[in-house]
Amino acid sequence: MTMVDTTRRVPRVPAAGVVAAGVILAALLVAVLVPDRLAAGPDEVDPLIALRPPDGTHWLGTDQLGRDVYARIVHGARISLVTGVAATALAVVAGTLLGLLSALGGRLVDEVLMRAVDVLLALPGILLALLVIAVLGPGPVSELVAIAFAAVPGYARMIRGQALSVRRADYVTSAVAVGVRPIGLVWRHVLPNSLGPVLVLATLGTGSAIIIGSSLSFLGLGPRQPTPEWGAMLADGRDFLSTAWWVGVFPGLAITVTVVAVTVLGRRWQRRFEGLR
Amino acid sequence: MTLLRVDDLRVTFHSGRERIGAVRGVSFQVEAGECLAVVGESGSGKSVTARTLVGLTGPGAHVEAGRLEFAGRDLRNLGPRGWREVRGRGIGLVLQDALVSLDPLRTVGAEIAEALRQDVKDRRGSVLELLHEVGVPEPEQRARQHPHELSGGLRQRALIASAIAAGPSLLVADEPTTALDVTVQAQILALLAERKATGTALLLISHDLAVVAGLADRTAVMRDGVIVESGPTAQVLGDPRHPYTRQLLAAVPGAHPRGTRLSGGQAARVASAASVPGEPVLELRGVTKRFRLPGGGSRDAVRDVSATLRAGEILGLVGESGSGKSTVARVALGLLAPDGGEVLLEGRPWSALRERDRRPLRRRIGVVFQDPLSSFDPRHPVERIVAEPLGVIGHPRRDRRRRVLQLLDQVGLGAAVLDRRPVELSGGQRQRVAIARALAPGPALLVCDEPVSALDVSIQAQVLDLLTDLRAELGVAMLFISHDLGVVHHLSDHVAVMRAGEIVEHGPVDTVFAAPRHPYTRQLLDAVPRLEVVTPGTAR
Numbered sequence: 131m132t133m134v135d136t137t138r139r140v141p142r143v144p145a146a147g148v149v150a151a152g153v154i155l156a157a158l159l160v161a162v163l164v165p166d167r168l169a170a171g172p173d174e175v176d177p178l179i180a181l182r183p184p185d186g187t188h189w190l191g192t193d194q195l196g197r198d199v200y201a202r203i204v205h206g207a208r209i210s211l212v213t214g215v216a217a218t219a220l221a222v223v224a225g226t227l228l229g230l231l232s233a234l235g236g237r238l239v240d241e242v243l244m245r246a247v248d249v250l251l252a253l254p255g256i257l258l259a260l261l262v263i264a265v266l267g268p269g270p271v272s273e274l275v276a277i278a279f280a281a282v283p284g285y286a287r288m289i290r291g292q293a294l295s296v297r298r299a300d301y302v303t304s305a306v307a308v309g310v311r312p313i314g315l316v317w318r319h320v321l322p323n324s325l326g327p328v329l330v331l332a333t334l335g336t337g338s339a340i341i342i343g344s345s346l347s348f349l350g351l352g353p354r355q356p357t358p359e360w361g362a363m364l365a366d367g368r369d370f371l372s373t374a375w376w377v378g379v380f381p382g383l384a385i386t387v388t389v390v391a392v393t394v395l396g397r398r399w400q401r402r403f404e405g406l407r
Numbered sequence: 408m409t410l411l412r413v414d415d416l417r418v419t420f421h422s423g424r425e426r427i428g429a430v431r432g433v434s435f436q437v438e439a440g441e442c443l444a445v446v447g448e449s450g451s452g453k454s455v456t457a458r459t460l461v462g463l464t465g466p467g468a469h470v471e472a473g474r475l476e477f478a479g480r481d482l483r484n485l486g487p488r489g490w491r492e493v494r495g496r497g498i499g500l501v502l503q504d505a506l507v508s509l510d511p512l513r514t515v516g517a518e519i520a521e522a523l524r525q526d527v528k529d530r531r532g533s534v535l536e537l538l539h540e541v542g543v544p545e546p547e548q549r550a551r552q553h554p555h556e557l558s559g560g561l562r563q564r565a566l567i568a569s570a571i572a573a574g575p576s577l578l579v580a581d582e583p584t585t586a587l588d589v590t591v592q593a594q595i596l597a598l599l600a601e602r603k604a605t606g607t608a609l610l611l612i613s614h615d616l617a618v619v620a621g622l623a624d625r626t627a628v629m630r631d632g633v634i635v636e637s638g639p640t641a642q643v644l645g646d647p648r649h650p651y652t653r654q655l656l657a658a659v660p661g662a663h664p665r666g667t668r669l670s671g672g673q674a675a676r677v678a679s680a681a682s683v684p685g686e687p688v689l690e691l692r693g694v695t696k697r698f699r700l701p702g703g704g705s706r707d708a709v710r711d712v713s714a715t716l717r718a719g720e721i722l723g724l725v726g727e728s729g730s731g732k733s734t735v736a737r738v739a740l741g742l743l744a745p746d747g748g749e750v751l752l753e754g755r756p757w758s759a760l761r762e763r764d765r766r767p768l769r770r771r772i773g774v775v776f777q778d779p780l781s782s783f784d785p786r787h788p789v790e791r792i793v794a795e796p797l798g799v800i801g802h803p804r805r806d807r808r809r810r811v812l813q814l815l816d817q818v819g820l821g822a823a824v825l826d827r828r829p830v831e832l833s834g835g836q837r838q839r840v841a842i843a844r845a846l847a848p849g850p851a852l853l854v855c856d857e858p859v860s861a862l863d864v865s866i867q868a869q870v871l872d873l874l875t876d877l878r879a880e881l882g883v884a885m886l887f888i889s890h891d892l893g894v895v896h897h898l899s900d901h902v903a904v905m906r907a908g909e910i911v912e913h914g915p916v917d918t919v920f921a922a923p924r925h926p927y928t929r930q931l932l933d934a935v936p937r938l939e940v941v942t943p944g945t946a947r
Contacts, residue, residue: 300782307740308796308848309769318795319784 151394172205191376202358214340217277225285233293253279292324334395414474431632442609444623448863452632462490497568509554515548522572560591586728593934618935658868660897669868683720693749724900731908773845776856779837835866
């Protein structure tokens, strides 16, 4: 008996990559949550050991003020991750509200909101964030608001599209025919069924939020010194790149690895979600 | 001469670690110039069999066969190149829906020309000739149009033209008329019969026994990946040996006296409703609904439609696609406001109300849609789906589960389905859940918009029986919308025939079906394929 085999392998995200991303994120979370058992605090200045290369005590070396780079990166993780996640959460909530309003609030509301979104989407996110900081002044809170503001138009547009298609779904019509009130329709059917793809997008968005946050800090618009923030550390390290590479390279690596890890996981969820549809 | 010979064909799909045997040892042959029909319900493996014959079984499929020969050529070890030689020139494939089977960005002419194996300069003439041959009027103009600009019937003709372009000796037609209206279906079946008369062999895949009856010389009945019965069509349909074939035949509404059960084998009589006409529950008075067209202007989807539905009565609304019957349903449900006329529910204004005032009255009118899967929130389990209307009418929370179970019991489902999500149910179960949900608030009227069109014939039979029982039990009236005249004839007391937005004829179902007065009704009735067995050779 002969066979005609048309089996084809479906390419998948390499499992190892996903596992690695998970491990890195878990490590970062531990860094954020577990109280420190580090050689030194992030703000302990010691001019005597300034710009030491990595060794047994200071795993990633010390910076120009003799602060432990490793300690600062671990503490910085708290700020960078929290900023990324919180800004994204803020953006998703605001974007969802605007998107729903646009989809369900009638033609005029939709036109006004979506033209505004069009304008905002035309500008690069970092530019929008800079604009917000210019208005609010630098600082951690305005940085958070700035990052969220830059991301809101994308989420609003997406939720609007989802809500428009869900609103026309047969099951919503069926609920209308049963006599469900508009608020019940939105809360029970339209909102939950619109959120799925947005949550996937939000995971990916967390990565870019971290980058925008770091960029703002790099430009000196984020938390003030001496707060350990990866972007700010990178900015400090820039002056010593030729003499003490570790001051700039390690914070840079931390940013890169985190964003890649978040993105790999986000893509994975995206695939899984699309597979379910 | 034997054109196609298939011995012990097995197709297995691998999905993760699972192996699903879609076709499990099927053998048949097709002689030159004959028509073999493969009939079966969804999941029987008939389409997989058809696609395997052109090497398009799909990813993840594993095909084995003792013999797979076409015109003396072994198809088992063909590479992509070999298949390309067989496809089109040897075996042509016609799929169900021409709208998705034709490239939307290319003209019909270009699509057909692609299938021609000849010099570019000769193609134009051949394309027009082919279009003419399949009965497309004004081929010059049609060849320049895109698929979406053509009607369903013309598209299907164009698809057949491209399938026969390279002169195949076997045409595999997979549900070629399923997406078409009944009058168009009749035309396409006639066209296929014509191809057969010119010597092309046909392998006709269908779920519809009546479609097969007029065309096939031999019929094979498939179920769960195996052929349970095969033989001359006259014998298989006229004197079925296998119980499954008998069950299939029994489930066809058109082949039955009214007032008898379709499922369960015996033609037991169903309980009939009280014959005394009740109070009117739904009145449509001169309803008109106009839609604005994208390019400006407007079109009357429904024009001056009047109908009265009394308590416990079933009014069948038949018509082809685009006739406006679903618009009538949406107006009746208060989902669309009529542009003219009015709708009364239980003698009170209905269409004239504001939605806020209408909402409390919605409990009196329930709806069952065609596709139950899309009419359920995909995230909700059955319990929540059925309980939602109970929440709306303020049914006590403590008592909801008991009521849900009671409703499920009424539609023949048990507590086992409570926690399942819609995707985890079979098509028949889903439609039962949809009916339970519609009944939950205790309506006087159910609007059923093509409720059985997506179901296999045996499941359709069960759902039709269920609706009949519920009417007798609860005295609920129904506005039953369908394109299937057999189904409407079986179920309804009165029937209204719609065409282009207007009701052209209405009356008691027996009168309309036995002595149609309007020419369109007659045309519709004539186009329905019948389950009368035609002796091979005398076929039209």
